[in-house]
Amino acid sequence: MSSPQLVVENLEVYYGNIRAVHGISFHVNKGEIVAIIGANGAGKTSTLRAISRWMVKVGPKTRMTFEGHDLLRYPPHKVVSELGISHVPEGRRIFGNLTVWENLMLATYARKDRHNLKRDFDMVFDLFPRLAERRNQKAGTLSGGEQQMLAVARALITGRRMMLLDEPSMGLAPLLMQEMFAALRQINREGTTILLVEQNAHMALKFAHRGYVLETGNLVLEGLTMDLLQNPRVKEAYLGG
Amino acid sequence: MSQIAQQVFNALQLGSFYALIALGYSMVYSILMLFNFAHGDVFMVATYIGYFVAVGLLGLVAASMLPLPSWALFVLTLVLTMFLASFVGILVELVAYRPLRDAPRASAAITGLMVGIFMETGVLALLGASRKDFPALIPPQTFQLGPIYVTNLKILTLGMTLLLLVLLYLLIHHTKLGMAMRAMSFDYAVVPLLGIPMNTVISFTFALGSALAGAAGILYGMSYPVLDPYMGVIIGWKAFVAAILGGRGSIFGAVVGGFMLGAIEILVAATMPSTMRDLIAYSIVLLILTFRPYGLFGEEYSARLRL
Numbered sequence: 001m002s003s004p005q006l007v008v009e010n011l012e013v014y015y016g017n018i019r020a021v022h023g024i025s026f027h028v029n030k031g032e033i034v035a036i037i038g039a040n041g042a043g044k045t046s047t048l049r050a051i052s053r054w055m056v057k058v059g060p061k062t063r064m065t066f067e068g069h070d071l072l073r074y075p076p077h078k079v080v081s082e083l084g085i086s087h088v089p090e091g092r093r094i095f096g097n098l099t100v101w102e103n104l105m106l107a108t109y110a111r112k113d114r115h116n117l118k119r120d121f122d123m124v125f126d127l128f129p130r131l132a133e134r135r136n137q138k139a140g141t142l143s144g145g146e147q148q149m150l151a152v153a154r155a156l157i158t159g160r161r162m163m164l165l166d167e168p169s170m171g172l173a174p175l176l177m178q179e180m181f182a183a184l185r186q187i188n189r190e191g192t193t194i195l196l197v198e199q200n201a202h203m204a205l206k207f208a209h210r211g212y213v214l215e216t217g218n219l220v221l222e223g224l225t226m227d228l229l230q231n232p233r234v235k236e237a238y239l240g241g
Numbered sequence: 242m243s244q245i246a247q248q249v250f251n252a253l254q255l256g257s258f259y260a261l262i263a264l265g266y267s268m269v270y271s272i273l274m275l276f277n278f279a280h281g282d283v284f285m286v287a288t289y290i291g292y293f294v295a296v297g298l299l300g301l302v303a304a305s306m307l308p309l310p311s312w313a314l315f316v317l318t319l320v321l322t323m324f325l326a327s328f329v330g331i332l333v334e335l336v337a338y339r340p341l342r343d344a345p346r347a348s349a350a351i352t353g354l355m356v357g358i359f360m361e362t363g364v365l366a367l368l369g370a371s372r373k374d375f376p377a378l379i380p381p382q383t384f385q386l387g388p389i390y391v392t393n394l395k396i397l398t399l400g401m402t403l404l405l406l407v408l409l410y411l412l413i414h415h416t417k418l419g420m421a422m423r424a425m426s427f428d429y430a431v432v433p434l435l436g437i438p439m440n441t442v443i444s445f446t447f448a449l450g451s452a453l454a455g456a457a458g459i460l461y462g463m464s465y466p467v468l469d470p471y472m473g474v475i476i477g478w479k480a481f482v483a484a485i486l487g488g489r490g491s492i493f494g495a496v497v498g499g500f501m502l503g504a505i506e507i508l509v510a511a512t513m514p515s516t517m518r519d520l521i522a523y524s525i526v527l528l529i530l531t532f533r534p535y536g537l538f539g540e541e542y543s544a545r546l547r548l
């Protein structure tokens with residue numbers, strides 16, 4: 001059994017003196033889809049940011065490795081450019097003043113494998129044909145759902161070894177949400193490991209292989225999603241009884 | 242009539258200087274929300290660099306070691322100066338602003354002013370108080386266009402400025418670094434998540450601004466050939482006003498603001514007593530800002546997220 005692709009041990013996240021994540025440990029295997037579910041303020045976003053080394057400080061006991069590399073030694077842009085971990089941040093954060101095409105081009109900034117770019121652009125436009133139609137439109141004028149697609153597309157182009165997704169279902173109508181998760185499953189099939197955090201526990205647990213439950217900065221449950229879906233505590237707290 | 246046409250050329254010349262320098266303020270502000278108050282002195286240092294480059298190259302020409310016609314000499318001086326000046330901007334950012342990246346903006350602004358004073362007194366200490374005369378790279382000539390007379394320097398200033406503006410536009414819109422600058426002006430924090438090193442983009446922006454200040458320095462030095470260590474103060478503040486007038490952080494606005502300020506100054510100078518020029522000119526600017534507090538092309542509220 002090879003070791004997991006991502007190993008997180010004793011993750012503590014601090015905002016000033018406030019500790020938002022209280023020393024959690026988890027792992028993600030290569031090729032897996034793993035979901036972390038939790039309520040508002042549970043620490044989901046903080047956890048993803050810690051992995052990306054982006055905007056948060058972690059505690060002294062925290063250890064994180066990705067494919068054997070010590071994540072704590074990487075500045076945020078190198079987590080992306082050298083390790084191939086992409087991050088779809090909370091709130092999409094696409095560049096509204098750039099066109100769809102420019103948003104995607106910018107995502108190639110640090111790519112060294114130029115020869116794969118055409119393949120990746122083809123894949124992105126195949127997954128999200130709407131983006132192809134709107135490629136010359138300013139991203140700020142896209143609908144919310146289209147912006148979410150662009151955020152995922154952009155992440156796909158920045159790096160494909162692992163994708164971190166912060167609430168990809170947020171603000172999507174049911175039909176669009178189905179489309180989005182179908183696209184994500186396709187991305188996973190093509191070899192990208194996925195770690196997503198979601199408040200929409202039902203959707204996330206249906207989609208992922210394994211799951212963790214995060215409550216106020218602590219992991220309280222973990223397991224295969226089919227088991228979690230049956231778990232009385234999960235049913236009670238996250239699936240509406 | 243010819244009087245007016247004459248003044249239009251004067252306004253365009255003055256506006257060129259303001260626009261080129263104002264761009265440095267606006268580009269930095271657009272990505273860092275920081276006014277680089279040392280920029281006027283970056284212009285001054287760049288002009289001195291231009292002086293030494295020009296004198297050096299002319300020396301080589303005189304010694305017949307560099308057989309170049311005067312237009313080529315000018316281009317070479319300009320390019321070399323812009324290149325060297327860009328490092329002044331990079332250095333200012335590295336030394337003065339980078340350590341204060343997360344500090345309150347006021348600390349950075351005060352530091353910028355200090356760095357400016359440091360550069361003024363540094364140049365003074367290094368080169369003494371005597372003024373330097375910028376050499377004539379191109380023999381002055383006056384053309385007659387119908388009823389009006391223009392010097393080749395005015396045409397050169399305007400032509401060069403327009404060329405640089407076009408190049409800047411292409412750079413900002415068609416290179417990845419340019420795209421990264423624009424992206425950063427929209428959402429500063431998210432840029433590293435695309436694998437883009439923030440510091441590279443920031444250094445690049447400072448380099449670009451001070452290279453343009455270097456170009457302004459050469460053109461200015463050729464038209465007003467007396468250099469002194471405090472020459473950047475007034476023109477720097479005026480270019481800053483132009484940047485505010487155009488709309489803070491707006492690159493297009495900086496250009497429009499620069500030319501507009503040039504036009505207002507020349508208009509006032511042509512119609513009022515010369516001692517009143519700045520008083521009236523800047524009252525007009527204040528009046529405009531009263532009605533458009535965010536400048537001509539500034540955004541009323543900034544959409545950018547800084548979290």
Ligand SMILES: Nc1ncnc2c1ncn2[C@@H]1O[C@H](COP(=O)(O)OP(=O)(O)OP(=O)(O)O)[C@@H](O)[C@H]1O
Nearest residue numbers: 015018020038039040041042043044045046047199
């Ligand atoms: N910049 C910050 N400064 C201070 N506290 C913060 C900051 N960001 C997050 N927190 C706190 O950390 C805790 C975890 O926040 P986090 O954003 O990780 O939650 P989340 O699980 O993503 O919530 P949501 O589902 O609402 O997005 C919360 O209590 C929040 O108030």
Ligand SMILES: [Mg+2]
Nearest residue numbers: 044045046090
């Ligand atoms: Mg969150």
